[in-house]
Amino acid sequence: MSTKPKIPTIWDIPREELFAPGHRMCQGCGAAILMRHITKALGKDAIIVEATGCVEVTTTVYPQTAWKHPWLHIAFENAAAGASGVEAAIKAMKRKGVIPKDKKVKVVAIGGDGGTFDIGLQALSGMLERRHNVLYIVYDNEAYMNTGIQRSGATPYKAWTTTTPVGKVWRGEWRPKKDIMGIVLAHRVPYAATVNPAYITDLYMKVRKAVEIEGPTFIHAFSPCTPGWRIDPALTVTVSRLAVQTGVWINYEVENGEFRVTTPVPKRKPVKEYLRLQGRFRHLTEEEIAEIQRMVDEEVERINKLVGKTVIGPVVE
């Protein structure tokens, strides 16, 4: 008879901070919450390779340097390539006996959505294909926020950015968000998951699991950007939670091909509740919101089919 696994709570997360406070990230930055808890989950023996992006720029400037881990900033397009090199070197040093064979050194690459979905996709694909023992984490704030809110492959349908302006003809981004998880899973990785800063224990357990698994692993993190999304800095977690409750974002993991939704939503809220808090969606008409609702419904249906039962329920007003 199997014992039921203990459900982790916030008390299971270590107190020790490995991401120091006093950095230059915005008030209410979703990525700040993510980095704080990701580093807690990683523990001390980890090397972080970071692509150019908001997190890189805002966490490194002395004396507001936030990283307690060994940390390497590399160019925009090649966090995954840099991490591949670090991981291969560790392998070589273990083989030569420079570092003990049983010492577990975790290598983690972190990139934003621009550095992952767009310019870094080639390096990411190469890393996954070569089966490097690296965890790649993308914090997805759905546009190039560091350079001033230009669209990226991760920008959602109808969102305003400076390069997808809103007017009579253009209504913000007119293409749906790129399915990065689909791309990653097509590489047959042993583990890939989505996380959300409103669900910290879920995030913690997933990062822990990902670094324990041998081979390339991937985490796609939802990361609200207060200036880019035009949201109240006090509402970062509210918006994050609403993303899950409306089905815009689904927390799931895929372990060796087995698909599991980790945050079931029996009763969904209408997508309007998520959209109305954000200035980047302020131009939307009722019809446009209905269109987005339809797209979310379709995605929810797809996910339910993958799971084989209704884990994300219907919209209940």
Next chain:
Amino acid sequence: MARVEFINANLAIAEGVMAAGLRFFAGYPITPTSDLFEYLAVELPKRGGVVIQFEDEIASINAVIGASWGGAPAMTATSGPGFSLMLEGLSFAIMTETPLLLAYIMRADPSTGVPTKSTQADVFQARYGAHGNYEIPALVPWSAQEAYELGAKALWVAERLRVPTILLSDATLAHTFERVEFVPVRRAERKKPRVPPEEYRPYEPEDDLVPPMASFGEGYNVMVESLTHDERGYYAPTNEAHRRLIWRLVEKVRRNWRLIHDTKTYYMDDAEVAIYAYGSTARAAYAAVKELRREGLKVGLVRPTALWPFIDEDLKRAVGGARRVFVVENNIGLMYKEVARALRDKEVVSAPLIDLELPTPDQIIEVVKEWRR
């Protein structure tokens, strides 16, 4: 009177290229260039053009190459790291004689450096960054007004000479808001074939060494070949064909330098000492010259509006009778090497004043006075 706006040099470039007939922009966000892109994203579609954001700089410049062969005056804009990624495409555009404009807004120094501030560190990167033997025009504005005018001119040069052309601005100018008058500019036009399709040879030059260019869909057989090719565009791996092509690509830019260059001189009529400065640094140099003149020193300013191709005779004419030349620039003394080579009979002094904002007139005055003693 022409429309007047209070804008920065990046937006002035955008206005200039639109006035010259830009139809296609492909780009990727990078500080300090993004506002040029953002402005065009709003404005160019209104004027019937297309703006597309690509997944990186490599895709951006190659999309521009495609658009150019599709018949549209096309450009991209970037800064140092992005330019590095574009270099393969740039070399391809040089070899295939693809007109395109690349606005290069310099930021401070290797890798990430200081993205929001500027030096003039990339004047050689602009010239020598790509692989192979080549010449490339690079225009260098010193104000928002000139960014407007040279932006338009650079697009015109690209189309006229069938050559990728660089507009070399910097972060200081990108953040400088000034009065800009939208004066009339020449519209960019490329030479079209004057022969029927069966007689057309895509790389056969006219007397000015520029071959007329047929775009896709105009009824001509267009073969875009980056291998060493003959006039027909067929691969020709022979010494004769290779030398002929390379020298023509180089001479095409050098011989037509008068279409590119317009070296400005200030107080040079009776100057004994000249300051050679370009771009944003020339602003400080100009202030220094005026101050030194007030003190009675016979100092003048030579300010090229194009750094490349570097034309010795043009510089010699501008410097005239001055016996000492200070090369003031916001880098480790790069253009000094060219100026000193061209002016071997004069005393050429390098004044490399690296400053993330802009060298001040006082710094320049100090250099000039130091050498007077």
